[in-house]
Amino acid sequence: MTSAPPATVREVRLAAVPEGLPVPGDLTVAEVPPPVPRPGHVLVRNRAFQVFAGLRTLIGGAARDTPVPGLRPGDTLFGPAVGEVVAAPEAGPFRPGDLVTHPLGWRTYALVPVALCAPVDPALPDPVAALSSGSAAYGALTRVARVRAGDVVLVTGAAGGVGSLAGQTARLLGAARVIGTTRSPAKAERLVSELGYDAVVTAGTDPGDFADRLAGAAPDGIDVLLDTVGGHQLAAAVDAARTGARFSLVGALDGQLAAGGAGATAPVELDSFRLVVRGVTLGGYRGSEHPGVEEEWTGRFGRWLRAGEIRFPVTRIPGLDRAPEALSALVAGQYSGTVVVELP
Numbered sequence: 001m002t003s004a005p006p007a008t009v010r011e012v013r014l015a016a017v018p019e020g021l022p023v024p025g026d027l028t029v030a031e032v033p034p035p036v037p038r039p040g041h042v043l044v045r046n047r048a049f050q051v052f053a054g055l056r057t058l059i060g061g062a063a064r065d066t067p068v069p070g071l072r073p074g075d076t077l078f079g080p081a082v083g084e085v086v087a088a089p090e091a092g093p094f095r096p097g098d099l100v101t102h103p104l105g106w107r108t109y110a111l112v113p114v115a116l117c118a119p120v121d122p123a124l125p126d127p128v129a130a131l132s133s134g135s136a137a138y139g140a141l142t143r144v145a146r147v148r149a150g151d152v153v154l155v156t157g158a159a160g161g162v163g164s165l166a167g168q169t170a171r172l173l174g175a176a177r178v179i180g181t182t183r184s185p186a187k188a189e190r191l192v193s194e195l196g197y198d199a200v201v202t203a204g205t206d207p208g209d210f211a212d213r214l215a216g217a218a219p220d221g222i223d224v225l226l227d228t229v230g231g232h233q234l235a236a237a238v239d240a241a242r243t244g245a246r247f248s249l250v251g252a253l254d255g256q257l258a259a260g261g262a263g264a265t266a267p268v269e270l271d272s273f274r275l276v277v278r279g280v281t282l283g284g285y286r287g288s289e290h291p292g293v294e295e296e297w298t299g300r301f302g303r304w305l306r307a308g309e310i311r312f313p314v315t316r317i318p319g320l321d322r323a324p325e326a327l328s329a330l331v332a333g334q335y336s337g338t339v340v341v342e343l344p
Ligand SMILES: NC(=O)c1ccc[n+]([C@@H]2O[C@H](COP(=O)([O-])OP(=O)(O)OC[C@H]3O[C@@H](n4cnc5c(N)ncnc54)[C@H](OP(=O)(O)O)[C@@H]3O)[C@@H](O)[C@H]2O)c1
Pocket: 051, 052, 053, 054, 133, 136, 157, 158, 159, 160, 161, 162, 163, 181, 182, 183, 184, 187, 228, 229, 249, 250, 251, 252, 253, 254, 255, 256, 257, 258, 285, 286, 287, 288, 330, 331, 332, 333, 334, 335, 336, 337
């Protein structure tokens, strides 16, 4: 049953631009009057929203060329959410009780332009699966790297929201061998036992060690890279590239989550001679340039989930009050898979 909003609703705001990595005190939970329905908008009671690494850049004070604008102190955070429609324009496509996804998470109630709402695809067995980052993994693998049967695929940041689905997806698309990276030995074990990675290369602070371990895990090199990290992991992947390898860059966590700076750059030295002689193609993936990918991914994800062919690793944090600490824990690498805050 969908009820009217309470007298006050709650939202998470940026209190101060973090100095270095965000700490819970950089965010604040504010109690405000509920949004007032207006034409062309849907009032949604949020059920869950995603906590994601990209927020570090958006709140860092130096966001530039990002798909969504940076935040300033006093702004309410935003990001992918799932919720239940409370009120909607009569002439529009939504009715009270409908489940929708939209970009205004980090608040208990959201007033969302109709055009930014989409119905939760009934193909998904759990509405929270609509908050996965799998479409980025799927789009990067199918549109940029164009993974083929028999490929050896390397996924950096394999335990993260993107990476935990990327390895499984690469396998379902025909990859012969899937290798992941993580900085955590405990996560490494789970990547193999639960998420179907054939091998995991743990990343420490020594780039030489990482390159040696990668060479051990992929003695004949790699055909595809899905990179969420950059830094020395990307440099080592260039050294491991087979002739004609395709690299798809999805993120740059090495810079985005660096303790210093504002998370808005990720410089790295690459051997461009090797890129040339091996004929490596290297491209960035931006979801906004591939409008059909989300729907295609959701359909396939739903079918794979129902058939038991893929797992959706998700860390569920209960309650809006814990959202500020969840962001800090995420950037500190304490979670695996997609991270969501659930609202009772
Ligand atoms: N292009 C697109 O359309 C698109 C869409 C979605 C996401 N993205 C990007 O994809 C990337 C991955 O997103 P996600 O949601 O999967 O991230 P995530 O899981 O939220 O990232 C957290 C993980 O990053 C790793 N990490 C933390 N600090 C790191 C550091 N300094 N160096 C290397 N790894 C570090 C940790 O993994 P370990 O503990 O295992 O090391 C941590 O668990 C991000 O850069 C995000 O902005 C792009």
